Amino acid sequence: MSAMQPIALDFVRRRRPPDRTSWIVLALGALLCAGVLAWQQFDRAGELAARKAELARLQSALAAQRPETARLDDKQLATEWGRALSVAGELNQPWDRLFAMLEKDPKRPVALLTLQPDAAKHELMLTAEAKNFEEMLAYYRYLQRQEMLSAVVLHAHQINQQDRDRPIGFRITATWAAQP
Numbered sequence: 001m002s003a004m005q006p007i008a009l010d011f012v013r014r015r016r017p018p019d020r021t022s023w024i025v026l027a028l029g030a031l032l033c034a035g036v037l038a039w040q041q042f043d044r045a046g047e048l049a050a051r052k053a054e055l056a057r058l059q060s061a062l063a064a065q066r067p068e069t070a071r072l073d074d075k076q077l078a079t080e081w082g083r084a085l086s087v088a089g090e091l092n093q094p095w096d097r098l099f100a101m102l103e104k105d106p107k108r109p110v111a112l113l114t115l116q117p118d119a120a121k122h123e124l125m126l127t128a129e130a131k132n133f134e135e136m137l138a139y140y141r142y143l144q145r146q147e148m149l150s151a152v153v154l155h156a157h158q159i160n161q162q163d164r165d166r167p168i169g170f171r172i173t174a175t176w177a178a179q180p
Helices: 020-065 074-091 095-103 133-145
Strands: 111-118 123-130 149-159 168-176
Touching (some): 095 111, 123 133, 133 149
Antiparallel strands (some): 111 123
């Protein structure tokens, strides 16, 4: 075995000032970085110009595809205004009250399957199921007593033979009042 050699640590020694070779390497590195950055800038400028040209081409193609806004004459304007008023009239119906009244639990429960309101005619067609004829008739009578409804008509009823409980499916039409 060899003996361990002592390690000489000199924490006070001064560094040598950089020599001429170090300064030349530093300058060449800085020039190289500047050259790379300039080349990337030049390369990106060409790409940016190409993308701007493509954007301008796409914008002009899109503008060519857009139809010109047609001016409406007085007759067309009146027709469109009538349609808008019709839609507003449908939206301003007392839907909440009507639906709450239909879903309200009369003495016996009934399952509403479909509900087809016609706001223009103030007519309503609903399809429902009840457990038996008594519940169906109770719901029919419940609808007849509602102030909101008139001309309540039971159009059809049928026993669902595929269901083990054999519920009664039925269809009712009615007219509802327009006042909210």
